[in-house]
Amino acid sequence: MDPSQTNQGVIPAPNNKPENSSPSLLRRNPLITRFIGIFAGLIVIIVLGIFIYQNYPFGQAAKASKEFYTGYLVKASQAKCDKNNQRCFRLLDSTGKVILFISPDGIKVRKSALMAMLGQLVRIKGIKIDKPPEPLRVIATQMESSSGEASKQGLIRKALMGLGGYSPADSPYTREAGTNSKSTSLYWRNIEPTMGTFNWGGGTTGAEREIQLCNDLNIPCNIMIGVAPAWAVTKSSQSLLANYQPKDKTPSNADWYCPEAPINMNNPSDANDNVVKQHFVDFVKKAAERYDGDGIDDAKGSNGRPLTVQSFLMYNEMDYYERNCGQAPWNTKHPEDDGKPFEGRRDGDLNKNGKPDWQDYADLQKDFYYAVKEVNPNLKVNFGTYGNFEILDQHYNGDEKTFLYKVLAHLQRTYSSSDAKFAQSFPYFDVMNAHYYEVYHCNTPFQEHDEYSVGGVRGEISWMKNIFAKFSKxxxxxxxxxxxxxxxxxxxxxxxxHQEEVMAINLWKIFAQSFSTGAEEVRWYDLGFGDPQFGLLEVKKKPDLPRKRPAFGAYQRLFNNLNGYGFHSIDFSNYDNLEGYLFVPVSASSTSNKIKTGNLANQPSSIINNSKEILWSIPTRPDFCSLKGSNWGNVREPVPAPPTIQKRFVATSIHTEDPFGKSQDITDGKTGDLDARRDGKITINISSAPLIVTVKN
Ligand SMILES: [Ca+2]
Ligand SMILES: [Ca+2]
Ligand SMILES: [Ca+2]
Ligand SMILES: [Ca+2]
Incomplete structure (x- = not known):
């Protein structure tokens, strides 16, 4: 069968049947007309009846023998097949999430037919669930290719992309790059340097200028609260911190590298004692009241209107496990236990209250949540920016040893009985927040958790969802x-x-993969003023102007393409050698659209005709992470080199663009169309460097 019939780009052929030009016989004989009318009516009723019978379950018996599963048929990597070659096939939904594992032995179709259906939208009938619960092994008696399911209504969310870290509001580069999602930090230390004295800055501080920019652009602003003042930290932990100084840093830099210990939670032997925790909660309430725009104690922006934000979270990368330098003091390990940096170490108790600091963080998260919600229930509370550090290969010691799991388990165990509002409030945050760095791409847990076999950020999000699913609400x-x-x-x-060009190429790839996880906002770290290694800009010492890296242009081009678009589905047309992510326009007036998921062919032409796909070729999937090592310092490159593949788009005209600004308009049958025919399709080469292809019909 023609694979293009099940591709995303299929457009239903227009009905070009000529009108019946000779109705004279029918007009002459009304009896025949009536007979044909009744007959046609009966046919319609029968067809409708069969359709309803096949697609809607009737009663419990029908539900129990549900026989229809529709999804994209793919092969699992060899590593995931068991000895008997079971579970080697899978059925995936449009986002790459597994619907069913399929045993090839149980499918009564020829192997060659099965192979021909790979990557296509297929419908499986006659399924018997052989071995519940998960992972399901299914025995399918029939399998057929389906030209489009698309019956489920999905929510297409506007892709919100921005710059994380420090992207200053007063830098022209922030606006030039483009952003519709933003974060900024409120450092407790700067605002309340001595207890009870607040210096918010009245719209002139960095943080309030950032909030002003969010409000000017009408985009969500997300606030990190952290970095305690010296008076809020136990004296004993301050001296303890000396042991955690990086050896290669001079004492004068210590303040930057080791800014704090966990705040004083309740340490009877310390002069500051437990008043500090209440001060922190009061500070959070003041901040929330200042930026909730409800007319009470609101900060005013330069235009006289209140400054408003969307969400608050507590601490950056609080799960860092060692030395606790760099604003992340809540998951330390005692080096005196040493051996390995993570495994086997005792939990740190830097604030000396007799409880592990991760547990202090969990308790504080609950207080933080209630503080913000008490001020304004419309404000969102996020979990702190989770760095996922423990999942690095050498530190990973099982899901239940990770900071995220331990915090959730502690909150559930401690407050399910003692907090009357537990049922509504658990897990004491509305939105999960995480960081992802491409050097983690091939980490084992991430690789195992992405059913689409991309791994990387898709695996990370999937892994965290898996942790959440160990708890219930x-x-x-x-x-x-x-x-x-x-x-x-x-x-x-x-x-x-690893070159600057690779950084630009990977920027497109990681953003596309990130949006395919369903993430509500995705931000690149960073513009370049915070950390030179990560920057879109190479920021040199004054008075030199920053130099734009290729990644700056790549970011800007991606933003311009995706602004007003949302992720629709993964392109399964060449599962083995292609990664493709489809985006469709979201109505300008809202942040999300109800839209049909599944096959793009079933969408209205207004959506097909403006769809965008970010796509590139890959080495055959199971080989993708064959490169040894995956930690910081090891650069991941696909092994072996990805092939160049041909891809056909159903279109009369397309626009292609690459991360470096090279673009081309191609018309069916004209220069650039590799099939060289005017056949309603345009054929182009796809290589390992991504392209954005916009269909323009
Ligand atoms: Ca207020
Ligand atoms: Ca502690
Ligand atoms: Ca309020
Ligand atoms: Ca053509």
């Missing part, structure tokens, strides 16, 4: 929406082949 598995507040692929990280 109101009788259902716990779920939370996600924000990726930092993604990046820094340059230069180590010697080797």
């Amino acid at each position: 109101e009788g259902k598995l716990l779920e939370r929406p996600f924000v990726l507040s930092e993604i990046s692929d820094p340059y230069p990280f180590s010697a080797g082949s």
